Amino acid sequence: MTTSAVLQTSFLGDMILTTPLLERLAPAGPVHVVATPANAPVLANHPAVAGVIVFDKRGTDAGWRGLRRVAAALRATGATRAYLAQGSLRTASLAWLAGIRERVGFATSSGRMLYTRRVPYAKDQHHAVRLWQLASPPGDSAVPAGLRPTLHPGAAEDDAVHDLLAAHGVTAGEPLVALAPGSVWATKRWPGYDALAAELLETGGGERLVVIGAAGDAPLAAAIAGAVARAGGPPVIDATGRLSLLGSAALLARCRLLVTNDSAPLHLASAMNTPTVALFGPTVPALGFGPLADRRAVVAKEGLACRPCHAHGPRQCPLTHWQCMRTLTAAQVAAEVATILPRR
Numbered sequence: 001m002t003t004s005a006v007l008q009t010s011f012l013g014d015m016i017l018t019t020p021l022l023e024r025l026a027p028a029g030p031v032h033v034v035a036t037p038a039n040a041p042v043l044a045n046h047p048a049v050a051g052v053i054v055f056d057k058r059g060t061d062a063g064w065r066g067l068r069r070v071a072a073a074l075r076a077t078g079a080t081r082a083y084l085a086q087g088s089l090r091t092a093s094l095a096w097l098a099g100i101r102e103r104v105g106f107a108t109s110s111g112r113m114l115y116t117r118r119v120p121y122a123k124d125q126h127h128a129v130r131l132w133q134l135a136s137p138p139g140d141s142a143v144p145a146g147l148r149p150t151l152h153p154g155a156a157e158d159d160a161v162h163d164l165l166a167a168h169g170v171t172a173g174e175p176l177v178a179l180a181p182g183s184v185w186a187t188k189r190w191p192g193y194d195a196l197a198a199e200l201l202e203t204g205g206g207e208r209l210v211v212i213g214a215a216g217d218a219p220l221a222a223a224i225a226g227a228v229a230r231a232g233g234p235p236v237i238d239a240t241g242r243l244s245l246l247g248s249a250a251l252l253a254r255c256r257l258l259v260t261n262d263s264a265p266l267h268l269a270s271a272m273n274t275p276t277v278a279l280f281g282p283t284v285p286a287l288g289f290g291p292l293a294d295r296r297a298v299v300a301k302e303g304l305a306c307r308p309c310h311a312h313g314p315r316q317c318p319l320t321h322w323q324c325m326r327t328l329t330a331a332q333v334a335a336e337v338a339t340i341l342p343r344r
């Protein structure tokens with residue numbers, strides 16, 4: 001039996017995409033995960049996770065004392081092998097300070113000098129596959145077919161979703177389509193969601209719309225609700241800021257489809273296998289963060305020479321025209337929705 005530690009302190013999407021690695025390691029022994037305070041709750045109920053150590057690297061654990069505290073907690077797990085899913089020198093130092101003998105990470109990571117094994121970073125692979133390959137034997141580049149992340153909302157999340165939908169008069173089995181118009185990165189926010197919502201009233205299958213996202217996305221939800229109201233459609237359900245991360249996953253499991261930017265809800269939908277239409281602007285799926293649901297489509301401005309212009313998405317378009325997003329039309333996205341939406 002091998003006790004493993006997986007250190008993943010990047011963005012929420014990265015944490016979700018690490019779950020196939022956790023599932024791969026779990027049959028060999030307990031798997032402990034080091035996660036940020038924001039991301040740790042998404043691992044609740046996950047059967048591959050023996051324990052989560054919260055590392056508040058930008059807050060209470062920012063200094064040397066915090067590093068030592070987390071290293072001590074990591075040492076107490078008895079882990080003998082660490083997988084550095086996040087590649088900073090600080091994260092590598094954590095595993096080294098914890099006395100973990102084997103430390104495995106990507107050959108391109110800034111913490112690689114502290115690794116005992118460096119795994120090639122497969123640029124052409126999805127990031128979930130890259131992370132999964134951290135546990136591959138040296139020289140084995142096999143790629144699993146149909147690999148997808150997993151999350152496990154529990155009864156509390158199902159109850160929260162039930163209560164939210166009941167408060168909006170949604171009946172059991174009433175079909176829903178989710179929209180996720182937000183993103184931390186401004187240039188990744190497609191500006192056409194309100195137009196799309198009105199378009200779906202004409203071309204969709206009669207599904208009620210629900211907007212998911214953080215509390216800060218409420219104005220985007222209000223714009224969508226306003227567009228639908230003006231077009232005479234049924235009230236839009238605003239779930240922004242109303243559910244936990246796992247609650248949002250539970251809601252997505254209840255939806256027939258999600259339309260999203262290149263942001264965290266895309267990965268929540270992949271984990272719940274919710275059909276996904278993903279809109280990419282300054283980034284491209286080839287960076288390794290495309291949707292993984294069985295039914296999926298990507299809408300993007302192909303042939304635009306400046307794409308991709310940033311690994312995450314710049315705060316402003318460096319060329320100012322923002323054509324990668326501005327030129328995507330609601331009709332174009334609605335056509336993909338019609339293609340991906342499962343038949344009833």
Ligand code: SF4
Binds near residue numbers: 325
């Ligand atoms: S430079 Fe190109 S890819 Fe980047 S934000 Fe502007 S239009 Fe989009």
